[in-house]
Amino acid sequence: MIEKTHPTCDHPILTKCCEQPDRNKCNKSCPLKLPCGHPCKNRCNKPCTKKCKAIVDYTKPTACGHKFKVNCYLLEKDLPSHSYELLKFCMEPCNTELPCKHVCLGTCGKCAQGRIHQACQERCETRLICGHECRLLCHETCQPCSQLCSYKCRHNMCKRQCGEPCIKCIRTCLRKCEHTECTARCWEICTVPPCSEPCQKELDCGHPCMGFCGDPCPLLCSICNMQEVLKIFPSFEGKRNVRFVLLRECNHIVESQEMEEWLKQVKEIKYKSCPKCDVPLMSTHRYSDYIKRNLTDVKEIKKQFFGHNKENEARQRELFNRLYNTRSNATTLLTYASNMDNVFGFLRKDLQSTRRERGWQQALNNCAGQMHAAKINILEIMVDMFARAKLKHPRTIKEAVKHIDLLCYLLMLKQGQGISNREMVDFKNELKRLQRIIQFYQIEDFLEYHSRYSELPRIQEIREVLPNLLFGPGNYTDKLDNTLKEKLTKLTGDVPAMEIMDTKEVEIIQIIGMGKTHWYKCLKQHYYGTNNLVQAIQCSKCSPPRTNSTFRIRPNEISSINGINQPVPTNSYVSYLRYINNLKVPISAKFRVRRQ
Incomplete structure (x- = not known):
């Protein structure tokens, strides 16, 4: 066996002395050029490629109106200006505002010239039914919340993920004062409404508390902080039976009657929230019945989801x-x-x-x-x-x-x-x-x-x-x-x-x-x-x-x-x-x- 040079590719090929070199035995890169002038990308022992993949400028008018580069073999095809075989190469940024208000990060080609946009890659940040923000990408369907649950009763705090059913607290409900007493378990709806009697405690200033019996005292005085009270409840002057509630989640103070109306008018199933800052109510015990009913409803919806x-x-x-x-x-x-x-x-x-x-x-x-x-x-x-x-x-x-x-x-x-x-x-x-x-x-x-x-x-x-x-x-x-x-x-x-x-x-x-x-x-x-x-x-x-x-x-x-x-x-x-x-x-x- 000796090396002989093939006249077409000039590559040395190991062959018998009595035989001519066979190009089918050559495994090196083909040195020939295609009719378009670009080099062949195949091996010597393979036929020259019929579709040149070299990237060249496309100079003919296109339906999208953009300039872009395509594979060389497409220049030889008589493609209409609207052909997606051609337009998929367009790399012009899409920049269309999507219904989610984010800007599309795809290209003209990947979005099929605006027909079907690429999936939005921005953060979703949609408010979930639990009140937390969704952490998935915008194009993904929102899943049950994976953050830690923020619900807590007077005995302990839920340690599960927010999307999972809360652990039921089986201890006795602590809604109890000299006027009323609940006999239900902590996780159950209370057998008595929250006490509506005025709080008998005095504030640090020596004036009577403006809250209810059994509730945390709102840190406002109807005498010392009149201007702030009027901001919360403008028609306060001249009314003696007005009571206020301190929301534990955000420390906002709300008027009790207005708060009750606010809670009742929201028919959509979601965690009840503060009317001022929209923070979900999870630990204000005066409204625990609302919270428990919502937890039950959300649990049923999650069952329907899964x-x-x-x-x-x-x-x-x-x-x-x-x-x-x-x-x-x-x-x-x-x-x-x-x-x-x-x-x-x-x-x-x-x-x-x-x-x-x-x-x-x-x-x-x-x-x-x-x-x-x-x-x-x-x-x-x-x-x-x-x-x-x-x-x-x-x-x-x-x-x-x-x-x-x-x-x-x-x-x-x-x-x-x-x-x-x-x-x-x-x-x-x-x-x-x-x-x-x-x-x-x-x-x-x-x-x-x-x-x-x-x-x-x-x-x-x-x-x-x-x-x-x-x-x-x-x-x-x-x-x-x-x-x-x-x-x-x-x-x-x-x-x-x-x-x-x-x-x-x-x-x-x-x-x-x-x-x-x-x-x-x-x-x-x-x-x-x-x-x-x-x-x-x-x-x-x-x-x-x-x-x-x-x-x-x-x-x-x-x-x-x-x-x-x-x-x-x-x-x-x-x-x-x-x-x-x-x-x-x-x-x-x-x-x-x-x-x-």
Whole structure:
């Protein structure tokens, strides 16, 4: 064996004396240059790369209007200016103000030109139901509080985490004076109200105390500190029966009647707080009954957040079945959408890892189950939309699937992460855009087999304008939807058996956490949560709103070549609260309409 130099690469190759050097045996870097002028990155024994990955400036106009660098091979492809294969390279800072009031730290490319923004990486700092601030990142769903509990009775202090149920103090209640005595245990609601008799003690100045019997004395004197008293209670002069209470948590002094009214008027379930500084009341014993009732309510809400083992196990099985069935129905789609199979894979992996590593209850509490269900719900809707479109021509199928593949790519970025309500709204808007895209390619599919229509000047003109509107940057708005409907209607004016209808509202699960939600209890002791204060007066278990035009819209049908039914009125409030309160009503992703 001797070394011989191959004439193509000039590398020495060990070979037999009687044989010519074989380049397939050369394992060194290829010295050749590609047609674009950049060096080949493969080994000598491999064919030269067909896609040059060198970074070069992209000089053609783009839909986002920014300048950026791309892989060299993209210059040779005739990509439209709105192609995400191109626009994902844009590194221009997004800087959009998100609904949480934080500035988006993503880039134009990573945020898909403003369609679906990256998860907010700022601190949440939302006030939890316990009064503490959430310490998670803003995009994460608020979890039960992990700080030390601040509740304390006259005997001891709770040493558990705030998100866990407090230890019940079984000692005798210390609400006792010469006028009244409680016979309940410390953790139970008192059998007698707090004493309303005036305190008989004297202050250091020698004047009578302004507080109640059995309470800590407020450090204000109605004679020595009149000006300060008037600031607290302006109409104090001339009233002898006015009593004041010292709040242990913040040392603010409040007038007793006003404080009682303040405590009673707050119907939302949260720890009662000081009306001046909003500090939660946890140790002012005069209001211990309010505190104990709130602790009980918060405990029940936490149970609702975590769920029960059997329900969690059933939900886990249901999600696996939904994921399996959706993939089985996506056989044709998986041929074209390269990212979709990866999404199915990571969702299955996420479900399996949470079950194996963290246990049923923590992995699939109600909130976690909703987040998994929301991602699967998006896949179900896309698969069903594509199946109902019944596209036939390979070109139209390939083009229609590009937007589905983009949404799958954006879902892949959520691997191992939660998904916020703001992101769900973005995906919901993009699914509405997908309906119009499929309508457009249904028309294109028809024209592929009826070329005589495609030669009409009006059709050619509109076909050139529509892609830029459909795939343009920015959020999908109602205004844009109306514009697209008008253009699509004009496009079908000369085409028989074609009808463009309004897009249907797509129902997506709303994620309920422990922070950004308002919790209430109805007269029948049902707990329900909402992110909308306007809806706070309704409990779906007791009195769901019903009107003659109320329908439950499960992800709706898109228009087809042969036309569809007329759009129906939609009201997602019923289904939303029913899901939160019952959690036995699955959010199906089948395209059907069912009357409530």
